[in-house]
Amino acid sequence: MKVNIDPDACMGCGVCGTIIPELFSLGDEGYAIILLDPAPEQYRDLVQRAMDECPEEAISAKD
Numbered sequence: 190m191k192v193n194i195d196p197d198a199c200m201g202c203g204v205c206g207t208i209i210p211e212l213f214s215l216g217d218e219g220y221a222i223i224l225l226d227p228a229p230e231q232y233r234d235l236v237q238r239a240m241d242e243c244p245e246e247a248i249s250a251k252d
């Protein structure tokens with residue numbers, strides 16, 4: 190699964206990193222970065238939750 194962050198939309202709130210700290214972190218500039226690419230299948234449900242809870246709808250994923 191390929192997970193993407195829209196850098197123009199992310200506001201660096203950190204919510205995604207609290208949902209899956211193994212996959213999302215905040216980079217040096219304070220915006221979300223992806224730590225595992227591709228994202229392991231085991232995170233599929235949590236990625237969906239991160240997509241749902243991201244206040245900027247900055248997270249997308251595709252197979």
Ligand code: SF4
Nearest residue numbers: 199200202203205243
């Ligand atoms: S939840 Fe969305 S806005 Fe917040 S850090 Fe993650 S990608 Fe950025």
